[in-house]
Amino acid sequence: MKIKSIKLLVIIILSLTSNNLSAQEVDATKYTSSNKGKFFISWGGNRESYSKSDIRFKGDNYDFTVYDATALDKPKGWHIDYINPTRITIPQTNLRIGYYISDHYNISFNVDHMKYVMTENQTRTIDGYIDLPNTDVGSQFNGTYDNETFFVSEDFLQFEHTNGLNYAYLEFSRVDDISKLLGINNTDVFQLNITEGIGGGILYPKSNSVVLKKDRYDEFHLSGYGVSLNVGLNFTFFKHFYIQTDLRGGYINMSDIKTTSNSNDKASQHFLFLQRVISIGGIFRL
Numbered sequence: 001m002k003i004k005s006i007k008l009l010v011i012i013i014l015s016l017t018s019n020n021l022s023a024q025e026v027d028a029t030k031y032t033s034s035n036k037g038k039f040f041i042s043w044g045g046n047r048e049s050y051s052k053s054d055i056r057f058k059g060d061n062y063d064f065t066v067y068d069a070t071a072l073d074k075p076k077g078w079h080i081d082y083i084n085p086t087r088i089t090i091p092q093t094n095l096r097i098g099y100y101i102s103d104h105y106n107i108s109f110n111v112d113h114m115k116y117v118m119t120e121n122q123t124r125t126i127d128g129y130i131d132l133p134n135t136d137v138g139s140q141f142n143g144t145y146d147n148e149t150f151f152v153s154e155d156f157l158q159f160e161h162t163n164g165l166n167y168a169y170l171e172f173s174r175v176d177d178i179s180k181l182l183g184i185n186n187t188d189v190f191q192l193n194i195t196e197g198i199g200g201g202i203l204y205p206k207s208n209s210v211v212l213k214k215d216r217y218d219e220f221h222l223s224g225y226g227v228s229l230n231v232g233l234n235f236t237f238f239k240h241f242y243i244q245t246d247l248r249g250g251y252i253n254m255s256d257i258k259t260t261s262n263s264n265d266k267a268s269q270h271f272l273f274l275q276r277v278i279s280i281g282g283i284f285r286l
Contacts, residue, residue, distance in 0.1 A: 031239040032187040035100040035175065037285055040108075042244060044094045044279025048073045048114050051272040055118070055159065056128075057211055059265030064128030064145060066152060069269075074115040074162055092164070094277050096171075104174050110199065111168045112248075112275065116161040126150040130212065138212030155213065159259075159267070161205040163218070167226050167252070169201025175234065193234040195244075200227045203252060209259040209267070217260045224254035224270075232277075240284055246277040 050072075056065045076091035092115050098108025127147045132139040141156060175195045179187050203226055208218045228250030236242040253270040 030186075030188050032177070032191050032236065035103045035106070038100045038283050039286060040096070040098050040100075040106070040242075040281055040283040042094075042096045042242070042279040042281025044244070044277055044281075045076075046073075046092045046094055046112065046114060046275050046277045047075055048092070048273055048275040050116060053269045053271035055267055055269040057157075057259065057265075057267050059211075059260065059262060061132050062128070062130040062212065064126055064130060066157070067125040067127070067147075069124060069152075069159075070119045070122070071116050071271075072119065074117050094279055096279065096281070098171075098173075100175075104176060106173050106175065108171050108173065108197075109168075110171055110201075111166065112277075114161075114165040114167065114273070114275065115163075116165040116205075118157075118159040120152065120154045120158060122152055123149055124152050126152075132212065138214065141212060157212075158208070158210040160208040162208050163206040165252075166204045166206070166220075167201060167228075167250075168204055169199045169226065169228065171197045171199035171228075171230065173197030173230070187236075188239050189237075191234075191236040193236065195230070195232045195234055197230040197232075198228070199230065199250075201225065203254050205254070205257070207257050207259070207267075209257075211259050211265065211267075214260045214262075214265070217258060219258060221256070221258040223257045224252065226250055226252040236283065240282055242281050242283060244277075244279045244281065246275075246279070248275040248277060249273065250275075 052068045052070055054065055054067050055069050093113045095111045096108050098106045100106045125147055126145040129144045130141050132142055173195050175193050178194050179192050184190055203224045204220060204222055206220045210216050228248050230246055230248040232244055232246035234242055234244045250273055252273060255268045257267040259265045259267050
């Protein structure tokens with residue numbers, strides 16, 4: 001009786017082992033079971049928040065700092081401009097192109113087209129001086145400011161990065177499939193991944209500014225650098241298509257912002273940002 005029981009137990013174990021190996025072989029054939037060598041590309045939109053910033057404006061006959069300046073983004077909302085090639089820079093957008101160097105790690109090139117609009121018509125603290133020739137526009141603001149409370153009107157200063165606050169950077173990311181935690185077995189139909197990344201790159205804004213009533217200036221210029229951390233959820237459908245949500249926070253330092261056509265006129269600032277992103281994309285092997 002004992003021998004028969006042992007034989008039955010051996011048969012059951014061998015059967016379970018065989019089924020398990022077969023299941024593993026099936027899993028290995030899934031397109032989503034391996035990422036190494038895959039390319040991906042995505043396009044999306046964002047909203048962002050900014051910390052307060054001390055902005056220094058310096059040029060011929062003036063040098064002053066506006067302390068604790070606040071700013072907002074400039075959302076477009078759900079709009080056809082996100083996919084209209086002639087108006088694609090109007091909304092706040094995100095481009096990502098990347099490659100998996102292993103099953104869990106990828107490197108991507110990203111351009112986050114954010115928008116930064118300094119809040120106007122607010123009372124702020126100003127320190128510095130303005131000593132423009134009396135014949136110049138803006139000379140009515142001449143004076144020495146010693147950490148004084150000052151009403152920053154739109155006549156005094158308009159300052160935006162609205163076309164835009166362009167953060168171009170490389171990101172190194174890890175991706176993990178968490179589908180099984182939700183009981184999802186056929187990942188070729190639907191797969192849920194969590195991703196974390198660290199990035200760094202340059203700021204190439206097109207800053208729209210009017211300082212002390214000088215001529216409006218709105219040109220692209222390499223202005224500084226940024227670093228960022230990212231966490232996201234990736235929802236992949238039918239092996240090749242995905243929707244991804246990201247929460248990205250970072251630090252931006254721009255020491256050379258062009259404010260007028262005069263090369264001596266510039267601004268500088270640094271601040272923190274928090275960005276919420278939703279993108280659609282595709283993943284494939286060439």
